Amino acid sequence: MTAVLGASVRVEATQRRFGDRIVLNSLDLEIAPSEFVVLLGPSGCGKSTLLRLLAGLDRPDAGRVTVPRARAIVFQNPRLLPWQRVWRNVTIGLDRRDAKRVAMEVLAEVGLGSQAKAWPRTLSGGEAQRVSLARALVSEPDLVLLDEPFAALDAITRLRMHDLVRALRHRHNAAMLLVTHDVDEAIALADRILVMREGRIGTQHRVDLDAEQRLRGYEREELRAQLLTEIGVSATGP
Amino acid sequence: MSTLVLTGHAPPRTPAAEVPEVEVFSPLSHRSATVARLVRLGRAPLGIYTVPVLLVVLWQVASSTGWLSPNLAASPVQIWHAAQSLWQQGLLWPDITKSLTRSGEGLAIGLTVGVVAGTIAGLWKLGDTLFTGVVSVINTIPLLAILPLMIVWFGIGEESKVLLIAMGATVPIYINLFSAIRGVDAGLVEMARAAGAGRWRVITRVLLPGALPGFLIGLRFALAYSVLGLVAAEQVNADSGIGFMINQAQTYERVDQIYLGIVIYAVLGLTAHQFVRVLERVFLTWRPSYNGS
Numbered sequence: 034m035t036a037v038l039g040a041s042v043r044v045e046a047t048q049r050r051f052g053d054r055i056v057l058n059s060l061d062l063e064i065a066p067s068e069f070v071v072l073l074g075p076s077g078c079g080k081s082t083l084l085r086l087l088a089g090l091d092r093p094d095a096g097r098v099t100v101p102r103a104r105a106i107v108f109q110n111p112r113l114l115p116w117q118r119v120w121r122n123v124t125i126g127l128d129r130r131d132a133k134r135v136a137m138e139v140l141a142e143v144g145l146g147s148q149a150k151a152w153p154r155t156l157s158g159g160e161a162q163r164v165s166l167a168r169a170l171v172s173e174p175d176l177v178l179l180d181e182p183f184a185a186l187d188a189i190t191r192l193r194m195h196d197l198v199r200a201l202r203h204r205h206n207a208a209m210l211l212v213t214h215d216v217d218e219a220i221a222l223a224d225r226i227l228v229m230r231e232g233r234i235g236t237q238h239r240v241d242l243d244a245e246q247r248l249r250g251y252e253r254e255e256l257r258a259q260l261l262t263e264i265g266v267s268a269t270g271p
Numbered sequence: 272m273s274t275l276v277l278t279g280h281a282p283p284r285t286p287a288a289e290v291p292e293v294e295v296f297s298p299l300s301h302r303s304a305t306v307a308r309l310v311r312l313g314r315a316p317l318g319i320y321t322v323p324v325l326l327v328v329l330w331q332v333a334s335s336t337g338w339l340s341p342n343l344a345a346s347p348v349q350i351w352h353a354a355q356s357l358w359q360q361g362l363l364w365p366d367i368t369k370s371l372t373r374s375g376e377g378l379a380i381g382l383t384v385g386v387v388a389g390t391i392a393g394l395w396k397l398g399d400t401l402f403t404g405v406v407s408v409i410n411t412i413p414l415l416a417i418l419p420l421m422i423v424w425f426g427i428g429e430e431s432k433v434l435l436i437a438m439g440a441t442v443p444i445y446i447n448l449f450s451a452i453r454g455v456d457a458g459l460v461e462m463a464r465a466a467g468a469g470r471w472r473v474i475t476r477v478l479l480p481g482a483l484p485g486f487l488i489g490l491r492f493a494l495a496y497s498v499l500g501l502v503a504a505e506q507v508n509a510d511s512g513i514g515f516m517i518n519q520a521q522t523y524e525r526v527d528q529i530y531l532g533i534v535i536y537a538v539l540g541l542t543a544h545q546f547v548r549v550l551e552r553v554f555l556t557w558r559p560s561y562n563g564s
């Protein structure tokens with residue numbers, strides 16, 4: 034497959050049906066190399082369906098999906114193999130001689146170097162999700178797909194994971210697509226936020242804010258209120 | 272509860288009855304921990320063998336007090352003497368090795384067929400279509416009912432005996448391995464594929480290790496069935512083995528030797544059980560499952 038010039042991901046007029054229900058309706062999407070895109074929307078809007086199409090876990094009924102061959106996915110549930118030690122979980126998709134060395138490096142990056150030989154059952158929820166992040170990054174992907182990976186984590190762990198994802202993203206320089214229904218998470222991480230509506234991309238917002246502005250300030254609150262309205266939640270939240 | 276306070280005094284204290292009950296958890300003191308360990312040891316000093324040993328002791332007591340007639344049931348001590356005398360005559364060991372060889376050969380064949388067919392059927396739908404029907408049919412036929420057929424087909428030699436044991440062992444291995452492979456979480460398979468694992472990698476790192484607990488359950492049954500198959504095969508037309516020994520003892524009305532044969536079968540069963548337990552302890556350390564309280 035020849036590399037797609039200009040874009041890392043290109044989705045053209047893509048449709049996906051389940052029975053009579055049209056989940057993705059003539060959807061178009063482009064993601065630039067090393068861009069961080071957040072896909073926002075209420076549950077059932079087709080976010081995860083789109084992500085599965087991009088991951089190659091599902092096929093469209095119509096249209097065309099072009100993605101880099103080197104891609105990885107992080108699921109909401111860490112999906113670690115309970116019968117393999119942590120470092121073996123990281124090397125599951127890796128077919129090279131120095132797999133262990135590479136796995137140890139990535140595990141050190143996510144702060145789990147000392148847990149490499151542990152069984153998955155001994156890990157906390159945040160640690161398990163960091164292992165699954167390491168498993169995604171170990172193959173040096175051009176595109177990382179994240180399917181609500183922090184939804185099940187507590188607030189503090191989630192903030193730490195955001196920092197980690199930001200750091201990893203700059204180091205690995207991969208395009209990332211994060212699916213979430215958490216507006217704050219979207220603002221914290223995205224270069225661009227897409228709001229999904231009725232099976233297609235409804236609106237999009239480019240987020241040109243620095244780290245401080247993403248946490249507080251007028252622009253942030255404005256964007257937050259706007260996004261909440263768009264996904265159908267009243268903006269008068271806390 | 273509304274309280275009307277008329278004076279400037281402190282409001283009435285809540286009556287003691289309304290204080291919720293509490294539980295306090297603190298580390299066990301060294302002494303009570305030791306006591307707890309002793310109690311646990313006292314409850315089952317020999318683990319799973321406690322009850323069998325206890326039964327043997329009761330049996331001996333019942334025999335010694337004359338409550339059990341020696342013509343019906345030999346006492347454990349008598350069985351032990353029977354074993355000693357047979358051993359000294361050099362009659363016991365050849366029978367045991369003969370039986371072990373038969374069940375070993377049968378198990379080897381049964382394991383191979385069961386593992387190969389079970390794996391193929393677990394991994395591919397075509398395998399399921401080919402094998403599962405036949406295995407289900409065999410599963411419902413009692414081993415003893417097949418034995419005459421085996422003898423017609425293979426004669427009264429070793430083949431019919433070994434094949435009977437093999438059949439007994441194949442079925443539980445196949446059924447358990449098949450359903451264990453099909454029981455592996457589809458999300459894990461999807462994850463492995465998405466992570467770039469090839470077909471072989473998915474089989475060796477996801478499906479087969481994931482099916483190991485189920486396989487070990489099958490193995491446990493296979494070992495037990497191989498002993499059952501052994502009993503069935505050796506009671507008919509054998510000229511050696513433990514079953515033959517029991518038949519001979521019956522002819523000469525040596526109740527103690529009949530019991531000895533049964534005890535040997537029982538010991539084989541217990542050994543098989545212990546063997547699988549060790550395998551589980553070694554290979555299933557990763558399991559986050561409940562261990563009993």
